[in-house]
Amino acid sequence: MNQSNRRWLLETRPVGMIKDNDFRFVEEAVPHPAEGEFVVRVTHFSFDPTQRGWLAFDSYLPAVKLGEPVRAFAVGQVVESRHAGYPVGQLVQGGFGWQEYFLTNGMTDLGPVMPLFPGVTPEQALSVFGITGLTAWFGLTDIGQPKAGDTVLVSGAAGATGSVVVQVAKALGCKVIGIAGGAEKCAWVQNVAGADACIDYRGENVEARIKTLAPDGVNVVFENVGGEILEAALMNLALKARVVLCGGISSYNDEDPSQMHGIRPYMQLTIQRARMEGFIILDYAARFAEGVQALGKLMAEGKLTTAEDIQHGFENCPATLRRLFEGKNLGKQLLKLTDPPLPVV
Numbered sequence: 001m002n003q004s005n006r007r008w009l010l011e012t013r014p015v016g017m018i019k020d021n022d023f024r025f026v027e028e029a030v031p032h033p034a035e036g037e038f039v040v041r042v043t044h045f046s047f048d049p050t051q052r053g054w055l056a057f058d059s060y061l062p063a064v065k066l067g068e069p070v071r072a073f074a075v076g077q078v079v080e081s082r083h084a085g086y087p088v089g090q091l092v093q094g095g096f097g098w099q100e101y102f103l104t105n106g107m108t109d110l111g112p113v114m115p116l117f118p119g120v121t122p123e124q125a126l127s128v129f130g131i132t133g134l135t136a137w138f139g140l141t142d143i144g145q146p147k148a149g150d151t152v153l154v155s156g157a158a159g160a161t162g163s164v165v166v167q168v169a170k171a172l173g174c175k176v177i178g179i180a181g182g183a184e185k186c187a188w189v190q191n192v193a194g195a196d197a198c199i200d201y202r203g204e205n206v207e208a209r210i211k212t213l214a215p216d217g218v219n220v221v222f223e224n225v226g227g228e229i230l231e232a233a234l235m236n237l238a239l240k241a242r243v244v245l246c247g248g249i250s251s252y253n254d255e256d257p258s259q260m261h262g263i264r265p266y267m268q269l270t271i272q273r274a275r276m277e278g279f280i281i282l283d284y285a286a287r288f289a290e291g292v293q294a295l296g297k298l299m300a301e302g303k304l305t306t307a308e309d310i311q312h313g314f315e316n317c318p319a320t321l322r323r324l325f326e327g328k329n330l331g332k333q334l335l336k337l338t339d340p341p342l343p344v345v
């Protein structure tokens with residue numbers, strides 16, 4: 001085992017795109033548990049666009065404090081325990097943060113430490129059966145409420161959340177139009193995820209292409225990007241459309257958040273008697289097992305496949321977070337430190 005606990009601490013609140021020197025790399029002693037505590041050694045980190053917000057301001061969670069490890073979902077193995085509920089060797093997930101070892105009494109700032117669902121790999125626990133897969137499932141089915149025959153428009157369609165939305169919507173009998181950056185991602189969205197069409201927003205007029213592909217309008221918009229892409233979607237709503245405001249990644253690195261892109265064609269919601277609703281997946285925590293079961297059934301039926309982009313090296317955490325905003329990831333962005341099982345302390 002490593003003799004030190006390597007950690008990435010928040011040094012300064014980022015302005016614009018995150019930089020390596022927004023963080024401080026430290027090596028500290030590996031912690032040991034007191035009675036009622038245990039130590040998790042992290043094997044895999046999840047990278048999520050919302051981390052950019054956590055570094056900067058209070059939102060649905062308080063901002064990460066300066067000098068604290070960067071908040072992050074992760075999977076690891078219990079390597080030392082004085083807690084009866086968490087035996088050594090158990091694979092667990094939780095908000096372990098950017099550090100190799102996490103000392104805990106069972107609670108993290110992203111909820112309780114949870115054992116992995118049986119048969120689920122660490123990669124799956126952080127992707128299709130983790131926050132992004134569950135966001136796709138509950139955001140689409142609970143808020144978007146698609147019916148067979150509906151047209152569903154999905155932005156960020158080659159990403160962790162969007163790619164699952166595409167496939168769930170297809171499985172529910174919808175016509176699905178994805179939006180993604182670049183020909184390679186669009187080919188994947190159509191040929192692997194199974195969308196009926198995919199618009200390359202880097203090279204095409206998004207509003208005009210949606211009109212061509214969905215002349216009667218779109219019934220459900222699953223919005224991951226915001227800005228001009230959301231505006232293009234609003235210009236193509238069907239009567240009684242549902243716009244699921246999952247995220248708006250195009251503005252997360254704005255240098256001046258007070259100048260964030262607004263929604264100019266908002267009156268389309270009135271004209272089309274449409275509904276736009278946001279949600280935060282953590283509010284669905286009590287129903288996660290239901291979502292995992294539904295997604296597992298689709299996977300067993302061969303209707304759901306996933307892509308994972310796995311980076312390596314703890315020192316690469318900041319660069320890996322940047323990949324999300326550079327559009328470098330296809331599918332879920334992860335960083336793997338090592339494969340379990342690990343030697344115990």
Ligand SMILES: NC(=O)c1ccc[n+]([C@@H]2O[C@H](COP(=O)([O-])OP(=O)(O)OC[C@H]3O[C@@H](n4cnc5c(N)ncnc54)[C@H](OP(=O)(O)O)[C@@H]3O)[C@@H](O)[C@H]2O)c1
Binds near residue numbers: 181185246333
């Ligand atoms: N509401 C919730 O509870 C919740 C939970 C999880 C995620 N989310 C949101 O869901 C969205 C997707 O998250 P994810 O974890 O699945 O990430 P992801 O889609 O796997 O990765 C981010 C992708 O966003 C695209 N992107 C980045 N900057 C962009 C820009 N300026 N304009 C357009 N596209 C841009 C890139 O794809 P391209 O190459 O296609 O541009 C990139 O690969 C985010 O907005 C996130 O905040 C919300």
